[in-house]
Amino acid sequence: MLSGAYKxxxxxxxxxxxxxxxxxxxxxxxxxxxxxxxxxxTMTKEQLLPLLGKPxxxxxxxxxxxxxxxxxxxxxxxxxxxxxKFGSWMKKYPKDKTIVLYCA
Numbered sequence: 001m002l003s004g005a006y007k008x009x010x011x012x013x014x015x016x017x018x019x020x021x022x023x024x025x026x027x028x029x030x031x032x033x034x035x036x037x038x039x040x041x042t043m044t045k046e047q048l049l050p051l052l053g054k055p056x057x058x059x060x061x062x063x064x065x066x067x068x069x070x071x072x073x074x075x076x077x078x079x080x081x082x083x084x085k086f087g088s089w090m091k092k093y094p095k096d097k098t099i100v101l102y103c104a
Contacts, residue, residue: 058093059100
């Protein structure tokens, strides 16, 4: 039994999964593609906005299925991939494109 008022909720489980997904993605980028790791950076939504719909940009939503299904907001044109299964889908995207991963 847990002491105090600490309760495990779906929200907390999702938060932990999101944090683990982000850490895993970072480690996989470093391990599977040094060129990708050197070229990675963060961007703001204002920086992303002009890239939407451009043929050289692929936007990948790596939120959990639960978060994706329950989200009211999705970036138009984004594809969803399972963040925890990065190794199974990363090679299908061309390295000459700008790949934007997001988890919001």
